Amino acid sequence: MAAINGNQYIDRIDRLKATVWIDGDLVTGKISEHPAFKGVMKSQGKLYDFQLEDRIKQKMTYLSPLTGKPVGMSYLQPKTIDDLVNRRTMIQDWAKLNNGMMGRSPDYMNTVIMAFASSVGLLAGKANCYPEHITNFYEYARENDLSITHTFIDPQVNRAHYHFENAEEPIAAKIVERNAEGIVINGAKVLATQGGITDEILVLSAAGFGGKDQGFSFSIPSNSKGLKFICRDSFVGGESAFDHPLSSRFEEMDTIVVFDHVLVPWDRVFYFDNREISNTFMNSSSFSAFTMHQVVARRIVKTEFILGIVQSIIETINIGAYQHVQEKATEIIVALETMKALLFKAEMEAQVDEWGYMRPDQLTLQIACNLFPKIYPRFTEIIQLLGASGLMTTPTENAFRSGIRKDLDRYLQGASKNAEDRTKLFRLAWDMCMSSFGTRETLYERFFFGDPIRIASQLYSSYDSTPYVKRVESILSSTDRLADD
Ligand SMILES: Cc1cc2nc3c(=O)[nH]c(=O)nc-3n(C[C@H](O)[C@H](O)[C@H](O)COP(=O)(O)OP(=O)(O)OC[C@H]3O[C@@H](n4cnc5c(N)ncnc54)[C@H](O)[C@@H]3O)c2cc1C
Numbered sequence: 258m259a260a261i262n263g264n265q266y267i268d269r270i271d272r273l274k275a276t277v278w279i280d281g282d283l284v285t286g287k288i289s290e291h292p293a294f295k296g297v298m299k300s301q302g303k304l305y306d307f308q309l310e311d312r313i314k315q316k317m318t319y320l321s322p323l324t325g326k327p328v329g330m331s332y333l334q335p336k337t338i339d340d341l342v343n344r345r346t347m348i349q350d351w352a353k354l355n356n357g358m359m360g361r362s363p364d365y366m367n368t369v370i371m372a373f374a375s376s377v378g379l380l381a382g383k384a385n386c387y388p389e390h391i392t393n394f395y396e397y398a399r400e401n402d403l404s405i406t407h408t409f410i411d412p413q414v415n416r417a418h419y420h421f422e423n424a425e426e427p428i429a430a431k432i433v434e435r436n437a438e439g440i441v442i443n444g445a446k447v448l449a450t451q452g453g454i455t456d457e458i459l460v461l462s463a464a465g466f467g468g469k470d471q472g473f474s475f476s477i478p479s480n481s482k483g484l485k486f487i488c489r490d491s492f493v494g495g496e497s498a499f500d501h502p503l504s505s506r507f508e509e510m511d512t513i514v515v516f517d518h519v520l521v522p523w524d525r526v527f528y529f530d531n532r533e534i535s536n537t538f539m540n541s542s543s544f545s546a547f548t549m550h551q552v553v554a555r556r557i558v559k560t561e562f563i564l565g566i567v568q569s570i571i572e573t574i575n576i577g578a579y580q581h582v583q584e585k586a587t588e589i590i591v592a593l594e595t596m597k598a599l600l601f602k603a604e605m606e607a608q609v610d611e612w613g614y615m616r617p618d619q620l621t622l623q624i625a626c627n628l629f630p631k632i633y634p635r636f637t638e639i640i641q642l643l644g645a646s647g648l649m650t651t652p653t654e655n656a657f658r659s660g661i662r663k664d665l666d667r668y669l670q671g672a673s674k675n676a677e678d679r680t681k682l683f684r685l686a687w688d689m690c691m692s693s694f695g696t697r698e699t700l701y702e703r704f705f706f707g708d709p710i711r712i713a714s715q716l717y718s719s720y721d722s723t724p725y726v727k728r729v730e731s732i733l734s735s736t737d738r739l740a741d742d
Pocket residue numbers: 407408409410413416418447448449450451511697700701704705706707708710711
């Protein structure tokens with residue numbers, strides 16, 4: 258097998274028949290035909306189709322070192338800056354197909370698996386660590402173009418610093434048995450975006466205060482026995498692309514993942530019962546650098562889309578001459594160009610790491626990942642401030658096909674658009690920042706790469722401010738007086 262097309266993706270997921278619960282019902286038929294999933298699965302399928310189009314295939318794929326067949330570019334282990342640029346170009350070409358609205362398009366997890374495989378040396382010779390299982394899984398995922406979701410957070414029961422779970426039945430997923438076939442996991446994790454509509458799920462856990470049975474990493478098929486995905490309610494507003502331009506296409510769904518005594522076969526266990534590794538592998542591997550490179554590349558495409566929406570609103574109702582309007586649009590321009598500059602800087606300052614891979618500059622990407630959760634909510638605020646009542650004067654497609662159309666054409670026209678086109682634009686803006694889908698997007702971008710507070714704290718703790726403190730000390734210790742000069 259090699260890089261797949263959309264039908265192959267959809268067919269494979271339908272055949273998996275993962276256990277997915279939504280609104281109290283078990284999904285029984287083809288999941289790709291369920292109203293909550295069909296739009297996003299179709300959009301995901303389009304990504305896979307696109308990578309095989311003749312005119313673009315060379316940019317979207319590379320030749321497998323194992324088989325010589327084309328495999329997805331997001332699996333490429335970069336050895337040069339050109340490789341990084343090729344990866345970024347592919348990631349952004351995919352993101353442009355959904356305007357960056359699909360945070361968990363397959364290139365995200367392909368990158369994670371690639372990063373793990375590129376740091377397996379950290380596990381070599383360590384107790385209960387299986388670097389060869391990661392390498393094998395990476396190759397298997399690459400050669401079969403797997404889609405993967407992931408989960409690593411414990412249920413939000415008690416977040417006090419020294420909380421130690423001692424419930425009779427485990428709440429946070431943990432190892433309850435080690436046997437000849439593998440490890441057995443019981444408990445839950447939150448969340449897995451796209452849970453139930455991917456081939457596999459990667460599960461990670463840090464032992465923390467929880468003890469060694471809570472420190473593990475593995476990947477299993479989404480239809481593993483005992484594995485359940487419990488969905489929130491669907492934010493698909495409806496099938497009409499006029500009425501729900503974003504949620505009808507890109508609603509990725511978030512799921513609670515329950516492990517009811519799930520057996521993880523040994524060949525899929527990456528590490529377990531090793532407190533030190535489970536607490537440090539994510540940070541010490543190239544996971545952060547490579548994954549943030551993908552995340553920032555996608556977020557740039559999303560910011561371009563936001564700017565496009567804002568400028569379209571400005572032109573449609575002709576408010577571009579007001580300075581405060583220009584200033585608000587400029588905020589988005591500044592954010593966009595800052596993100597681009599940071600991405601390019603991270604690539605230009607990339608260095609070959611200890612394993613021979615070209616790692617983008619992590620600090621620079623950390624800056625971008627600290628910035629975005631703060632500016633994204635402001636983008637949605639700007640859309641609201643400029644869109645104003647336009648975000649509510651948004652009759653549906655049916656209204657435009659009804660006897661009331663004459664009134665709509667007359668009263669909803671814009672300075673540069675007829676009523677129908679103006680309404681479509683404002684419905685898009687509403688879906689971006691006000692519908693249940695849109696507000697979830699804001700929450701998503703706030704927490705996409707973890708808790709923004711702890712991300713900031715990590716940056717603060719790792720940033721070397723010593724040279725600047727020394728300069729302050731130097732001026733304070735100087736006894737020079739201007740009068741003596
Ligand atoms: C839309 C969405 C999709 C997601 N998709 C995925 C996914 O696909 N896979 C996945 O693994 N995860 C996913 N997540 C989970 C995401 O990784 C977490 O939301 C994030 O890491 C924060 O953890 P939490 O939600 O448990 O927040 P909590 O840790 O419960 O934090 C709640 C509040 O308490 C504060 N707080 C708690 N503990 C501390 C502490 N020790 N120090 C300082 N402040 C603290 C936080 O700052 C925050 O304000 C998703 C989340 C969202 C919202």
